[in-house]
Amino acid sequence: MKNERKFSWGLAILLGTLSAFGPLSMDLYLPALPTMQAGLHTSATMAQLTITASVVGLGLGQVIIGPLSDRFGRRWPLLLGVLLFTICSALIAVQQNIAIIIAIRFLQGIGGSAGQVLSRSIARDLYSGKQLTRFMALLMAINGIFPIISPSIGSLILMATNWRGIFIVLTVIGALLILFSLLMLRESLPETRRSTQLWGAFRDMAFLMGDREFMTYVLAQGFAYSALFSYISGSSFVYERYYGVPVLVFSILYAVNGLGIVLGTNLVGRLSRRLSTKRIMHASLMGGVGAGLLLLANALTLDSLIVMIIGLVLMQICFAGVNTTATSLGMNGEAERAGGASAMLGLGSNVLGGVASPLVGMFGAQNAVPMVGMILASNILALGTYAIGMHGRMDD
Secondary structure, three states: OOOHHHOOHHHHHHHHHHHHHHHHHHHOOHHHHHHHHHHOOOOHHHHHHHHHHHHHHHHHHHHHHHHHHHHHOOHHHHHHHHHHHHHHHHHHOOOOOHHHHHHHHHHHHHHHHHHHHHHHHHHHHHOOHHHHHHHHHHHHHHHHHHHHHHHHHHHHHHHHOOHHHHHHHHHHHHHHHHHHHHHHOOOOOOHHHOOOOHHHHHHHHHHHHOOHHHHHHHHHHHHHHHHHHHHHHHHHHHHHHHOOOOHHHHHHHHHHHHHHHHHHHHHHHHHOOOOOHHHHHHHHHHHHHHHHHHHHHHHHOOOOHHHHHHHHHHHHHHHHHHHHHHHHHHHHOOHHHHHHHHHHHHHHHHHHHHHHHHHHHHOOOOOOHHHHHHHHHHHHHHHHHHHHHOOOOOOO
């Protein structure tokens, strides 16, 4: 395996954590969204825009940081991004105005994007082919642990303090990641493999936008993220307000749903030894549509909390399959443009995912229909995009 000796479990855990700490800034304070809304005397839509701002920052930041890393290497752009994230977390903890918080969340997202885009780029620097698929599955399994534990941690923080305490915790996490990155992370992109000009790195991204197959992975993954963020932005309102579950119970249910991501990434790692990555992605997309149909049918008929939990676990399993395979397929052919390819994948995921959050809020939280309807619509778009883009290419 190419450069296998450079990887250890410690480094894999660090990369998995770095890829997760941007999204962690959403998962950790999800239980606090309703109390944040009340405390700042704002609307549900404005509260959910704090998620959207972060997601858009996560996407746009990758477009900047990815090409920069192709030109200047991975290590220092990563460290500067984590530093920006840490500073913004501290600033949010002391703000009183929701508009200012939304603006800082955007900058926080840009900082957090460094971990997402560069963990993928570092993996591509060192791995390829099915080995890359399996390593991506390992990273995303580590990544998937955080959505499981973070709402529970957020709920415990809320029992001791308020939503501001959550951002103090994020500040501490950012500081620790800076320390461990300084100690453990070495440069993975030699100078001989870097873009000779910064403009050339950005030009590579324009080239990628003209690649039909690559953009199919970007858009299909992006619509799958729309389904995920429909769940993320709507779940606390649906669980706590519609079903009336306590904050701590919500965090437990969110953790149960999050197990689907760990199960899905492990499943991809096993299936990749027997099936092509494209076929695993296709099956995952179809499964996502099936999960969405189950969720909508339940919301319109039985309205059972148990059935909804089962449907959301299935959705998360299928999302993990799409996310892992789309990332592997998109990155695998772009060794010389790994930063740009990672940035484009991140941009599609975060921008399309970010659009879904306020849409769920606009339709209200009187019941589960807006959330699950967006989940189904997003998964249908993901499957349709893949079917059109990959027509005749499934066996390539």
